Amino acid sequence: MIVAERKPLEQIEAMLEGMEKILVVGCGTCVAVCMAGGEKEVELLAAQLRMKGKLAGKKRTVDEITITRQCDNEYLDALAKYVDQYDAILSTGCGAGVQFLAQRYDDKLVLPALNTLFIGVAEEAGVWSQKCMACSDCVLDQTGGICPMTICAKNLLNGPCGGTDHGKCEVDGEKDCAWTLIYRKLEKLGRLGDLEKIQPPKDYSVMTKPRKHTHQAFQQSQQEEE
Amino acid sequence: MSQSSQPPAFEPKVVAFCCTYCAYTAGDLAGSMRLEYAPNVRVVKILCTGKIDEVLLLRAFEDGADAVYVAGCAIGDCHFLEGNLRAIRTVRHAQQLLAEVGLEPERLEFFHVPASAGPLFAERANEMTDRARKLGKNPLRETARQNAGGKLAREPDEHPPLPEAKHGRLTRHAERVSGGLSD
Numbered sequence: 589m590i591v592a593e594r595k596p597l598e599q600i601e602a603m604l605e606g607m608e609k610i611l612v613v614g615c616g617t618c619v620a621v622c623m624a625g626g627e628k629e630v631e632l633l634a635a636q637l638r639m640k641g642k643l644a645g646k647k648r649t650v651d652e653i654t655i656t657r658q659c660d661n662e663y664l665d666a667l668a669k670y671v672d673q674y675d676a677i678l679s680t681g682c683g684a685g686v687q688f689l690a691q692r693y694d695d696k697l698v699l700p701a702l703n704t705l706f707i708g709v710a711e712e713a714g715v716w717s718q719k720c721m722a723c724s725d726c727v728l729d730q731t732g733g734i735c736p737m738t739i740c741a742k743n744l745l746n747g748p749c750g751g752t753d754h755g756k757c758e759v760d761g762e763k764d765c766a767w768t769l770i771y772r773k774l775e776k777l778g779r780l781g782d783l784e785k786i787q788p789p790k791d792y793s794v795m796t797k798p799r800k801h802t803h804q805a806f807q808q809s810q811q812e813e814e
Numbered sequence: 815m816s817q818s819s820q821p822p823a824f825e826p827k828v829v830a831f832c833c834t835y836c837a838y839t840a841g842d843l844a845g846s847m848r849l850e851y852a853p854n855v856r857v858v859k860i861l862c863t864g865k866i867d868e869v870l871l872l873r874a875f876e877d878g879a880d881a882v883y884v885a886g887c888a889i890g891d892c893h894f895l896e897g898n899l900r901a902i903r904t905v906r907h908a909q910q911l912l913a914e915v916g917l918e919p920e921r922l923e924f925f926h927v928p929a930s931a932g933p934l935f936a937e938r939a940n941e942m943t944d945r946a947r948k949l950g951k952n953p954l955r956e957t958a959r960q961n962a963g964g965k966l967a968r969e970p971d972e973h974p975p976l977p978e979a980k981h982g983r984l985t986r987h988a989e990r991v992s993g994g995l996s997d
Contacts, residue, residue: 628869631965632869632872632911636911637916640916641962642957643953643954649961652964652965652966656971667969732856764974
């Protein structure tokens with residue numbers, strides 16, 4: 589899931605300078621799970637903005653709505669009847685959601701309320717960690733399900749390097765050495781032989797951005813249309 | 815200074831979210847014991863302080879409350895095991911949110927008030943009222959009735975029409991489960 593955190597309120601306030609009618613749009617998918625931009629967080633943010641506006645004696649209206657997803661056009665359509673009434677839309681979606689919203693309503697100012705952090709998992713309540721960097725060429729079959737591209741500070745495909753220090757990384761002593769984790773995992777699985785295979789240099793050309801993907805099932809029909 | 819130049823006496827409005835099993839029962843006990851406490855406190859009975867949400871707390875201040883407190887069971891005594899522990903975290907978070915807005919976080923507090931502690935209930939009510947008096951009027955009280963927006967109605971997501979089934983009939987979840995989301 590995409591993990592994000594809310595921007596500092598001062599930064600959001602600065603973005604909204606001079607805006608009188610604001611619509612806060614939440615996203616009910618990833619950012620709702622990481623407690624950054626779901627229905628509840630949108631209610632909190634809107635309440636904070638209303639209170640701050642009143643305390644500063646500003647004439648400001650802040651409405652709120654949360655849609656199922658901001659990265660699908662079908663759900664963005666539901667906002668069509670509202671957006672015209674507002675000076676700005678404050679989106680609590682991830683970076684992708686904000687851009688898609690701005691694209692769908694291209695005559696409106698769409699502002700981000702969150703900082704999008706990474707693709708990660710929930711370690712425990714309220715704690716997330718990065719697990720994948722979307723490299724477009726997964727090697728987890730070779731590394732015991734631990735991603736060297738994400739966990740290793742040097743993105744090494746043939747590790748460990750000389751900087752591994754009792755299971756920690758020389759780059760940051762707080763962080764685990766990915767290749768120590770990989771070794772331990774492969775040892776547990778009885779697959780240490782996997783480490784003897786030399787991984788070829790990674791094809792970074794598949795990582796060029798922005799990437800676009802068409803599902804196999806749709807490729808044929810798309811070609812026919814063309 | 816003449817008497818007339820004195821500002822009119824300020825009577826704080828204090829909202830108390832009380833757990834039905836402990837603080838609310840303690841309030842009952844305080845009444846039975848004929849204990850006197852500040853009449854400024856408006857008690858809201860809730861099933862468990864674990865139900866308290868930051869939104870509720872913020873909304874109380876948005877609507878002009880001068881102080882708000884959540885009164886729950888002693889540590890280890892929650893009927894739902896950890897509702898009071900969750901409430902403590904919720905209150906701490908709401909205090910941070912208040913500080914961000916520019917309101918004093920001291921206006922919000924969590925207290926443990928066991929069911930047998932009638933005098934403690936009265937003490938906490940007085941303590942919070944005194945605190946509100948010292949902090950002064952909630953600056954949002956004057957504008958509490960001014961409409962500044964709220965939640966917009968959201969239509970349920972539209973489903974595409976169901977395809978014709980060759981055998982039997984396709985049904986949606988809502989048809990099978992009463993009270994489910996309508997199409």
